[in-house]
Amino acid sequence: MEGIRSGAVSAHHNYMISGMLRPGFLVGDPGSAKGFYLLADFLLPGENTPRISGRFFDERGDMLLELTWNRLMLDPADCLYRPTPYGFHLSKSSGEIILETTTRRFPNGYITSFSGRLYDEKGVLKLDQEGSSARLVGNDSIMLTAPYQGCFGKEKKNA
Amino acid sequence: MLKRNRYMDRGTCLVWVFGDYADYFQNRVTLQLIAKGKALASELGTRVGVVVLGEDIGQYVMEYVAHGADVIYAADNNALKDYDVELFTAVAASWVEIFRPEIFLAGATAFGRELFPRIAKRLRTGLSADCVALEIDRETGAFVQTTPAFGGDLLADVVTPVMRPQMATVHPGIFRELPHDPFALAELIHPPLPNLPERKIEVVRRRKEKARRASLTDAGVVIVGGKGVGSRANFDKLFQLAELLGGEVGATRPAVNAGWAGEERLLGQTGKSVRPRLLITIGTSGALQYTAGIRGSETVIAVNRDHSAPIFGLADLGIVGDADRILSLLIEELNRRL
Numbered sequence: 413m414e415g416i417r418s419g420a421v422s423a424h425h426n427y428m429i430s431g432m433l434r435p436g437f438l439v440g441d442p443g444s445a446k447g448f449y450l451l452a453d454f455l456l457p458g459e460n461t462p463r464i465s466g467r468f469f470d471e472r473g474d475m476l477l478e479l480t481w482n483r484l485m486l487d488p489a490d491c492l493y494r495p496t497p498y499g500f501h502l503s504k505s506s507g508e509i510i511l512e513t514t515t516r517r518f519p520n521g522y523i524t525s526f527s528g529r530l531y532d533e534k535g536v537l538k539l540d541q542e543g544s545s546a547r548l549v550g551n552d553s554i555m556l557t558a559p560y561q562g563c564f565g566k567e568k569k570n571a
Numbered sequence: 572m573l574k575r576n577r578y579m580d581r582g583t584c585l586v587w588v589f590g591d592y593a594d595y596f597q598n599r600v601t602l603q604l605i606a607k608g609k610a611l612a613s614e615l616g617t618r619v620g621v622v623v624l625g626e627d628i629g630q631y632v633m634e635y636v637a638h639g640a641d642v643i644y645a646a647d648n649n650a651l652k653d654y655d656v657e658l659f660t661a662v663a664a665s666w667v668e669i670f671r672p673e674i675f676l677a678g679a680t681a682f683g684r685e686l687f688p689r690i691a692k693r694l695r696t697g698l699s700a701d702c703v704a705l706e707i708d709r710e711t712g713a714f715v716q717t718t719p720a721f722g723g724d725l726l727a728d729v730v731t732p733v734m735r736p737q738m739a740t741v742h743p744g745i746f747r748e749l750p751h752d753p754f755a756l757a758e759l760i761h762p763p764l765p766n767l768p769e770r771k772i773e774v775v776r777r778r779k780e781k782a783r784r785a786s787l788t789d790a791g792v793v794i795v796g797g798k799g800v801g802s803r804a805n806f807d808k809l810f811q812l813a814e815l816l817g818g819e820v821g822a823t824r825p826a827v828n829a830g831w832a833g834e835e836r837l838l839g840q841t842g843k844s845v846r847p848r849l850l851i852t853i854g855t856s857g858a859l860q861y862t863a864g865i866r867g868s869e870t871v872i873a874v875n876r877d878h879s880a881p882i883f884g885l886a887d888l889g890i891v892g893d894a895d896r897i898l899s900l901l902i903e904e905l906n907r908r909l
């Protein structure tokens with residue numbers, strides 16, 4: 413028998429990641445100037461669009477893009493951000509998918525799932541595709557049970 | 572008795588509810604039991620947890636959190652995709668052995684009635700079926716499960732002094748659910764799955780019975796007819812009265828057996844439980860097996876030609892008279908006023 417896995421779950425919105433619901437999570441440090449991070453922010457009732465931020469790299473560790481709350485802020489590799497009816501789609505200029513989000517709506521809540529593959533600045537796999545859903549690689553994610561209050565790298569530099 | 576193990580003290584949660592999400596949104600019994608479980612848990616200084624088994628169960632998990640669950644024990648697994656009593660028994664019983672809840676509740680739905688005796692047998696503990704009340708005895712701390720006994724002639728208070736968990740099934744409609752709170756957060760636990768037995772049943776196709784009008788269990792006004800209504804033609808007047816009052820029609824066993832109403836309208840121990848604002852019960856004697864299903868009603872008006880009928884003991888207002896005559900008068904008066 414495998415071990416017990418535990419976390420938190422919200423009544424309003426959750427992300428489906430690594431086979432579990434989570435109200436929000438963070439991998440890496442959004443405050444760093446250069447490193448990888450993925451922030452799936454906690455949503456409060458009334459909010460119905462998940463807020464995703466991150467700095468993503470390719471498998472060689474070259475920077476692809478930086479996304480702040482679903483908006484492409486830096487795009488050195490000419491990636492494409494495309495909203496879809498259920499979320500958004502990030503792809504390389506070659507068309508290869510980086511990350512796709514899909515939010516399902518239920519009568520009283522929302523669940524957002526991911527697909528794609530994300531790498532950090534060293535080319536290490538951080539988010540992997542497992543069947544039809546995504547799995548975080550490694551144990552360095554933090555669960556969020558309130559909206560993210562920290563700053564993002566660029567803001568820190570400017571401050 | 573079960574031995575202690577390393578998981579026992581993890582996030583103590585001693586009151587469990589089985590998450591029966593079949594026909595969810597119509598079937599509210601799990602939400603009602605979460606509310607009752609929370610009240611029991613607070614008396615015991617613990618939390619209420621819900622066991623949710625299946626595939627793609629996220630929306631139900633979130634509903635249970637919104638309605639008061641403190642902890643969710645979940646298995647989201649393709650192997651559990653259809654309600655299968657043997658698989659669910661294996662998983663629930665193994666989790667009980669890991670976490671050792673004190674109390675385990677389920678709705679007395681078709682599946683709850685099939686599942687809970689099996690879990691109780693597996694764990695060699697007791698089960699009170701079709702309970703109509705659940706309380707913690709303030710003096711002894713015992714969990715008292717009130718259930719109709721001896722063919723329903725008595726209400727028995729059952730306690731399980733030694734074996735754990737103390738298991739009970741409860742009729743839908745006995746307890747009130749808590750309001751939906753979108754701000755709620757709960758602990759989510761994915762316990763390990765035991766080795767699952769081979770599935771013996773394959774679900775080929777599901778067909779849902781067509782819904783009939785407003786649900787009887789949610790109706791604000793319920794008119795019930797018993798044997799004393801006398802005939803099919805008289806019973807049809809109950810539907811007229813219900814129409815005028817914006818309510819639904821329920822029936823006792825003899826009225827159902829006589830073919831005046833369908834089985835889905837049966838109230839009581841072997842039927843549905845209702846808790847309307849107003850219940851008018853006509854030509855019913857007040858047998859315990861029937862009144863078990865109407866105990867939560869806010870105001871009860873009884874009509875019976877026998878002034879000593881037990882139903883008057885439960886009624887807020889009693890009318891001694893002939894069922895058909897009172898029905899006709901009520902319909903006439905309401906038609907005049909509305």
Ligand SMILES: Cc1cc2nc3c(=O)[nH]c(=O)nc-3n(C[C@H](O)[C@H](O)[C@H](O)COP(=O)(O)OP(=O)(O)OC[C@H]3O[C@@H](n4cnc5c(N)ncnc54)[C@H](O)[C@@H]3O)c2cc1C
Nearest residue numbers: 797798799823824839840841854855856858860861876894
């Ligand atoms: C294990 C078990 C489970 C059961 N489960 C249920 C259940 O879920 N639901 C259920 O309903 N029953 C159930 N029963 C049956 C139950 O015990 C009673 O027999 C039944 O509820 C009686 O129904 P009644 O009040 O309509 O009929 P009766 O008990 O026969 O009462 C009829 C009443 O109508 C009055 N009356 C007669 N003529 C008139 C008139 N012209 N005008 C006004 N009043 C009149 C009479 O005075 C009498 O009080 C169960 C029984 C058993 C053993």
